[in-house]
Amino acid sequence: MSQSDDVPLQVRGKDRSNQxxxxxxxxxxxxxxxxxxxIPAHIQDLLPDLKNSPLEVALATDLHFSGNYGQDWLLAxxxxxxxxxxxxxxxxxxxxxxxxQIDKVEILNLHGNNIxxxxxxxxxxxxxxxxxxxxxxxxxxxxxxxELIQTQKGEDQKIDTRPKNAGRKTRCEKCGKAIPxxxxxxxACIDKGKxxxxxxxxxxxxxxxxxxxxxxxxxxxxxxxxxxxxxxxLMDEVLVPAHSAISLGQPVSENAGFLxxxxxxxxxxxxxxxxxxxxxxSYIMSWxxxxxxxxxxxxxxxxxxxxxxxxxxxxxxxxxxxxxTHDVExxxxxxxxxxxxxxxxxIMVVGMSCILLWQNWRLTLLTMWTxxxxxxxxxxxxxxxxxxxxxxxxRVEKISTILASTIPGVRVVKVFxxxxxxxxRFNLHSKHVLEGGLVVSKIGAFxxxxxxxxxxxxxxLVWWAGGRQILAGTMSIGDLTMFLSYMWQFIGPxxxxxxxxxxxxxxxxxxxxxxxxxxxxxxxxxKVDTTHLDEIEGEIEFKDVxxxxxxxxxxxxxxxxxxxxxxxxxxxGHSGAGKSTLINLITRFYDxxxxxxxxxxxxxxDISVESLRSHIGVVLQDPFLFNGSVxxxxxxxxPDALPHxxxxxxxxxxxxxxxxxxxxxxxxxVGERGARVSGGERQRISxxxxxxxxxxxxxxxxxxxxxxxxxxSKIQEALERLIQGRTVFAIAHRLSTLKYSNxxxxxxxxxxxxxxxxxxxxxxxxVYAGLCKKQAELSQIRVI
Amino acid sequence: xDTINIEDELxxxxxxxxxxxxxxxxxxxxxxxxxxxxxxxxxxxxxxxTDVTHYIAIQTDNKEREEICLIEDMEQLSGExxxxxxxxxxxxxxxxxxxxxxxxxxxFGVTQWKVETDRGVIVFDLSSRSAxxxxxxxRLLIKDIDGNRYEIPNYLQLDPKSIAxxxxxx
Numbered sequence: 044m045s046q047s048d049d050v051p052l053q054v055r056g057k058d059r060s061n062q063x064x065x066x067x068x069x070x071x072x073x074x075x076x077x078x079x080x081x082i083p084a085h086i087q088d089l090l091p092d093l094k095n096s097p098l099e100v101a102l103a104t105d106l107h108f109s110g111n112y113g114q115d116w117l118l119a120x121x122x123x124x125x126x127x128x129x130x131x132x133x134x135x136x137x138x139x140x141x142x143x144q145i146d147k148v149e150i151l152n153l154h155g156n157n158i159x160x161x162x163x164x165x166x167x168x169x170x171x172x173x174x175x176x177x178x179x180x181x182x183x184x185x186x187x188x189x190e191l192i193q194t195q196k197g198e199d200q201k202i203d204t205r206p207k208n209a210g211r212k213t214r215c216e217k218c219g220k221a222i223p224x225x226x227x228x229x230x231a232c233i234d235k236g237k238x239x240x241x242x243x244x245x246x247x248x249x250x251x252x253x254x255x256x257x258x259x260x261x262x263x264x265x266x267x268x269x270x271x272x273x274x275x276x277l278m279d280e281v282l283v284p285a286h287s288a289i290s291l292g293q294p295v296s297e298n299a300g301f302l303x304x305x306x307x308x309x310x311x312x313x314x315x316x317x318x319x320x321x322x323x324x325s326y327i328m329s330w331x332x333x334x335x336x337x338x339x340x341x342x343x344x345x346x347x348x349x350x351x352x353x354x355x356x357x358x359x360x361x362x363x364x365x366x367x368t369h370d371v372e373x374x375x376x377x378x379x380x381x382x383x384x385x386x387x388x389x390i391m392v393v394g395m396s397c398i399l400l401w402q403n404w405r406l407t408l409l410t411m412w413t414x415x416x417x418x419x420x421x422x423x424x425x426x427x428x429x430x431x432x433x434x435x436x437x438r439v440e441k442i443s444t445i446l447a448s449t450i451p452g453v454r455v456v457k458v459f460x461x462x463x464x465x466x467x468r469f470n471l472h473s474k475h476v477l478e479g480g481l482v483v484s485k486i487g488a489f490x491x492x493x494x495x496x497x498x499x500x501x502x503x504l505v506w507w508a509g510g511r512q513i514l515a516g517t518m519s520i521g522d523l524t525m526f527l528s529y530m531w532q533f534i535g536p537x538x539x540x541x542x543x544x545x546x547x548x549x550x551x552x553x554x555x556x557x558x559x560x561x562x563x564x565x566x567x568x569x570k571v572d573t574t575h576l577d578e579i580e581g582e583i584e585f586k587d588v589x590x591x592x593x594x595x596x597x598x599x600x601x602x603x604x605x606x607x608x609x610x611x612x613x614x615x616g617h618s619g620a621g622k623s624t625l626i627n628l629i630t631r632f633y634d635x636x637x638x639x640x641x642x643x644x645x646x647x648x649d650i651s652v653e654s655l656r657s658h659i660g661v662v663l664q665d666p667f668l669f670n671g672s673v674x675x676x677x678x679x680x681x682p683d684a685l686p687h688x689x690x691x692x693x694x695x696x697x698x699x700x701x702x703x704x705x706x707x708x709x710x711x712x713v714g715e716r717g718a719r720v721s722g723g724e725r726q727r728i729s730x731x732x733x734x735x736x737x738x739x740x741x742x743x744x745x746x747x748x749x750x751x752x753x754x755x756s757k758i759q760e761a762l763e764r765l766i767q768g769r770t771v772f773a774i775a776h777r778l779s780t781l782k783y784s785n786x787x788x789x790x791x792x793x794x795x796x797x798x799x800x801x802x803x804x805x806x807x808x809x810v811y812a813g814l815c816k817k818q819a820e821l822s823q824i825r826v827i
Numbered sequence: 828x829d830t831i832n833i834e835d836e837l838x839x840x841x842x843x844x845x846x847x848x849x850x851x852x853x854x855x856x857x858x859x860x861x862x863x864x865x866x867x868x869x870x871x872x873x874x875x876x877t878d879v880t881h882y883i884a885i886q887t888d889n890k891e892r893e894e895i896c897l898i899e900d901m902e903q904l905s906g907e908x909x910x911x912x913x914x915x916x917x918x919x920x921x922x923x924x925x926x927x928x929x930x931x932x933x934x935f936g937v938t939q940w941k942v943e944t945d946r947g948v949i950v951f952d953l954s955s956r957s958a959x960x961x962x963x964x965x966r967l968l969i970k971d972i973d974g975n976r977y978e979i980p981n982y983l984q985l986d987p988k989s990i991a992x993x994x995x996x997x
Binding site for chain 1: 851852853854875917918919920921922923934937939944946947948949951952953954956971972973974975976994995
């Protein structure tokens with residue numbers, strides 16, 4: 044994003060929203076279109092002549108004022124509002140209000156429904172009642188109506204301040220369908236084919252292997268279809284003739300033994316080939332699948348690392364993690380197993396049908412109609428079975444919930460003497476499980492025999508029809524056995540194919556979730572011609588900086604100040620005043636919307652992000668340690684640091700003494716998030732980290748909160764050493780922390796309220812002086 | 828030393844002594860026995876699920892929602908006040924009562940319910956099972972993805988098909 048200084052703020056604001064994403068622009072436009080719905084004839088007839096003023100808003104509600112479901116209408120042209128309401132009467136009543144009369148448009152946000160109300164000189168009129176489903180639509184309408192009123196009254200248009208829906212979306216912006224809780228994106232709007240083909244692009248580097256694997260699968264599947272065929276030959280050419288010869292007292296044909304051996308060897312060979320090559324094939328496919336997901340995973344992770352803080356700010360860590368692990372895994376499963384088993388099932392169904400039809404189409408048509416029926420019934424009963432199984436499972440889960448809440452809370456239960464009630468509650472739920480379990484047993488008792496019965500019925504049918512054909516001499520015994528074995532093989536692949544759509548959608552959704560990360564462009568990107576700074580002085584200047592996180596409220600609103608190299612600036616102000624924002628702009632986690640941040644007289648956007656951050660050290664309020672040794676954590680800021688440098692840094696941070704007391708010394712593993720070391724220790728390790736980096740600019744974020752007095756003094760000491768000769772920005776609520784500051788910058792509501800030395804500000808007798816007084820009072824109370 | 832009587836904190840008013848009415852703007856006005864008038868005010872049920880006519884708080888209609896008084900039993904209000912309050916509560920707590928389920932369709936974790944209510948037939952979506960809260964006596968409270976609420980006083984008293992459909996969801 045290139046931004047120049049001379050562009051006025053309002054235009055800048057618009058720029059931002061246009062640039063932010065293409066889809067924003069689209070949705071705004073579609074919202075405009077959505078504000079005019081098609082009006083049914085019976086409402087149209089009621090309306091006055093609107094030829095001169097086209098409808099700007101025409102929305103149907105889903106509630107009447109009586110509270111019954113039904114449509115009332117809210118219409119607006121550029122000079123009036125018309126409401127058509129049906130209040131328990133057969134006829135709609137029209138209300139017309141001149142826009143010029145309207146003082147205020149409001150939406151009453153109630154439980155389970157909302158009401159749009161306007162106020163005119165001496166009256167309030169409720170115009171539309173609607174359910175929460177239509178809340179967004181009518182909010183848009185309200186803004187539109189306000190706009191129309193302003194135009195009509197000739198007032199200046201206010202800057203668009205409508206709140207944006209930042210929370211989790213429940214409905215798709217494009218199609219309005221509900222979004223499943225687990226997916227975050229609309230399953231209906233994914234272009235399945237496109238997403239899957241994009242996924243398959245990752246397979247291109249491994250195409251030789253994949254094609255090989257698929258070819259093997261084709262051959263093996265076809266081979267797998269042959270044993271029933273060989274069985275048939277064995278029966279018809281060897282066993283049956285031999286058997287009938289023996290029963291007639293004739294000698295068995297000479298080459299019968301040879302033929303038997305031949306077919307047995309065939310069968311043996313096929314078994315060996317299908318299983319041996321099956322193993323190779325499945326390894327090849329997993330190899331390819333795992334490599335593809337590895338590529339996808341690493342690409343996604345490295346892309347995640349380029350994304351700005353803003354991206355993480357707006358999303359739940361758990362959800363990002365789920366995309367990296369769960370979704371990628373599901374894709375791997377789809378590539379290694381999903382595609383294959385679909386193809387295999389397809390080939391098997393088609394192949395078997397062809398063989399059977401070719402062999403004996405009459406018997407096929409006569410008997411095979413039971414197969415789809417069988418499949419349908421197993422799917423149906425299976426669904427029922429699973430459903431009730433699920434019910435019981437959930438009831439059991441409820442029992443676990445009770446246990447999980449009462450066992451840890453056993454002290455509360457005992458203190459208030461509620462044991463009998465808890466026992467009763469538990470018994471009740473246990474009984475629910477019992478009842479549900481019995482239902483499942485009932486279905487299970489019914490399910491398995493039904494399955495068996497249906498299978499048996501199919502077999503019997505084949506026997507019956509086949510038997511009759513054998514008796515009529517139109518069919519061989521071999522054919523019959525072949526039919527029977529194919530019939531048993533048919534069910535699996537057909538069931539597999541019936542789940543095809545769901546499998547596809549799941550995979551496409553996972554792919555979409557991963558691709559969504561890949562498609563997010565980093566906000567903070569290096570410009571083409573950035574410079575790399577090896578050495579800096581540490582002079583910082585803010586020039587009329589305006590910044591907003593959400594485009595609504597300015598977190599910094601016209602901030603200008605100048606800091607000399609080596610100066611320490613204490614930042615103070617209530618929470619939300621803009622202290623952290625100021626830091627975020629210096630470290631360039633965000634870019635300014637307007638104005639400039641200068642380092643040594645250069646705009647920081649002209650400096651490469653890497654070299655800028657290489658000069659900045661940060662000690663955070665709750666220092667983050669990675670799960671590794673103390674030494675690794677200290678040298679995180681300088682991976683090639685020598686051991687003596689690490690020790691020197693730890694000494695300077697007053698950390699050396701406690702580190703060597705650990706039985707593992709610098710090799711002590713700090714645990715997840717540094718959980719195995721205390722808060723004060725964590726803080727000093729993070730100070731050592733900052734000292735080792737030796738940055739020219741240092742940022743301290745309330746570095747001495749929540750530790751005991753002695754530790755605090757040690758940390759103070761360490762900090763004093765750390766801040767020597769650097770430009771320092773220290774955020775603190777406690778004034779004692781700020782006593783080393785050269786100057787203090789007091790922020791309030793995104794603006795600089797006061798800026799000067801301690802004494803200057805006391806003389807000013809403003810906000811800072813007030814803070815000092817308050818703190819003095821507080822400490823007095825504590826002493827008493 | 829006397830213990831604090833926590834009930835002293837309650838701002839009960841004598842329902843006979845107060846008056847609720849709508850002003851010309853349609854805002855609710857509260858007239859207290861001492862002659863003070865508060866407007867605009869909004870009613871809030873203390874127990875919206877278990878007791879809809881008792882402990883109705885009257886609050887200021889602003890961000891703070893400060894309580895002005897608590898009406899122990901709205902049945903004791905004078906006729907006109909009661910009608911006004913009932914009306915306001917009906918709007919403020921819109922919760923149709925489901926009398927029959929026509930169908931539940933599942934699609935990738937979203938369930939779409941088609942139901943008959945005392946307010947008419949409606950179709951709504953739930954995105955997770957936690958949208959249904961179960962209470963004693965078969966009472967269900969359902970919150971759809973848009974934030975609308977529906978009630979089933981006792982699902983075990985519905986027709987068998989509705990019960991079967993519900994059993995798959997709770």
